Amino acid sequence: MSAPTTAAPGAPAARPRPAAAPRRGRPPRTRRASRLLGRTAVQCVLVLTALVWITPLAGLFLSSLRPEGDNASTGWWTAFSDPSRLSLENYTALFADGGLVDAFWNTVLISVPTTVLVVGIAALAGYAFAWLDFPGRDAIFLVVVGLLVVPVQIGLLPVAKLFGAVGLFGTVTGVVLFHVAYGLPFAVFLLRNYFAEIPREMLEAARMDGGGEWRIFTRLVLPLGRPALASLAIFQFLWVWNDMLVALLFADSSAQPLTVALQSQMRQFGSNIGVLAPGAFLSLVVPLVVFFAFQRHFVQGVMAGSVK
Known part of the structure; x- marks a missing residue:
């Protein structure tokens, strides 16, 4: 069994090492939820932007498939109620x-x-x-x-x-x-x-x-x-x-x-x-x-x- 070591005479006493401070920050679940929420928000903005750009194109396409009488009397969105009237006649x-x-x-x-x-x-x-x-x-x-x-x-x-x-x-x-x-x-x-x-x-x-x-x-x-x-x-x-x-x-x-x-x-x-x-x-x-x-x-x- 080894003897405990003693400091040499006249040598400064060793200072005790301070305890490590606890790491501050969000808990893992909070960080994961924050990333998920941010990603969801970005995806929602992208989807809304895509819908804004695609809606006129979809309306033009449906209008090109509808009879002229339907285009003159109702909006293009009514084509979803009766898709059978769409054709390639135009x-x-x-x-x-x-x-x-x-x-x-x-x-x-x-x-x-x-x-x-x-x-x-x-x-x-x-x-x-x-x-x-x-x-x-x-x-x-x-x-x-x-x-x-x-x-x-x-x-x-x-x-x-x-x-x-x-x-x-x-x-x-x-x-x-x-x-x-x-x-x-x-x-x-x-x-x-x-x-x-x-x-x-x-x-x-x-x-x-x-x-x-x-x-x-x-x-x-x-x-x-x-x-x-x-x-x-x-x-x-x-x-x-x-x-x-x-x-x-x-x-x-x-x-x-x-x-x-x-x-x-x-x-x-x-x-x-x-x-x-x-x-x-x-x-x-x-x-x-x-x-x-x-x-x-x-x-x-x-x-x-x-x-x-």
């Missing part, structure tokens, strides 16, 4: 209207080429401004940034006179060129800033391996910039698809998109809900399909750069 009449069908395809012919041209040209220009050295690069980029503050309305009449002089006024090509010209400044600015975040060492390693600028751009920069390219494509497509101001001025009756055609139908036949509702819903479905098809890339593009 869509049949819509597709039988050659003017609206042509307007739909005009919208496709305007939106798709515009989106492809804007994304393609902006990707090339963004890479050049970010990683290529050429005379006047910074000055030209400042001019591009300055064009962002120019409103679209300022260029409508001058460009309309120019297109009329060269024979492009009233055509699908003229509408596409106008959208490309006014969509490029923002697109170049966005992609240049995104491409500039690519590590320089990665590009230098590719050049040391013998890769040319075009090969680096297509094999390295474009795959890395896919989230930004997808986000830009979605924004540009939605902007052009829903545009009415530019098309109303630059497109004639043979080149008008769906937005202008529906506006014309509403002006002539304001109570013809049987044609307007399915046409409006059709113009709304296509952007939704495009958005949900690229949703994953869109979220990656929005979150890019938020964390290191």
Whole structure:
């Protein structure tokens, strides 16, 4: 049995260690209930927000399926009381209207080429401004940034006179060129800033391996910039698809998109809900399909750069 140790003469006596203070805080059950309550509140807010956004879409869809007489006499919510009256007759009449069908395809012919041209040209220009050295690069980029503050309305009449002089006024090509010209400044600015975040060492390693600028751009920069390219494509497509101001001025009756055609139908036949509702819903479905098809890339593009 070992003897108790004694302090050496003259040595200071050891102070007793203070007892650990009890940890303060909420009990586990209280913390768990607080987290559950906060999560439930957030979910309720999200559900209410979704209902606010979805309700007009649901009303438009049900109105497009109801007979014209029912739409004129009662609200769309009464369709739940008698679902048997819903049919696709309005869509049949819509597709039988050659003017609206042509307007739909005009919208496709305007939106798709515009989106492809804007994304393609902006990707090339963004890479050049970010990683290529050429005379006047910074000055030209400042001019591009300055064009962002120019409103679209300022260029409508001058460009309309120019297109009329060269024979492009009233055509699908003229509408596409106008959208490309006014969509490029923002697109170049966005992609240049995104491409500039690519590590320089990665590009230098590719050049040391013998890769040319075009090969680096297509094999390295474009795959890395896919989230930004997808986000830009979605924004540009939605902007052009829903545009009415530019098309109303630059497109004639043979080149008008769906937005202008529906506006014309509403002006002539304001109570013809049987044609307007399915046409409006059709113009709304296509952007939704495009958005949900690229949703994953869109979220990656929005979150890019938020964390290191």
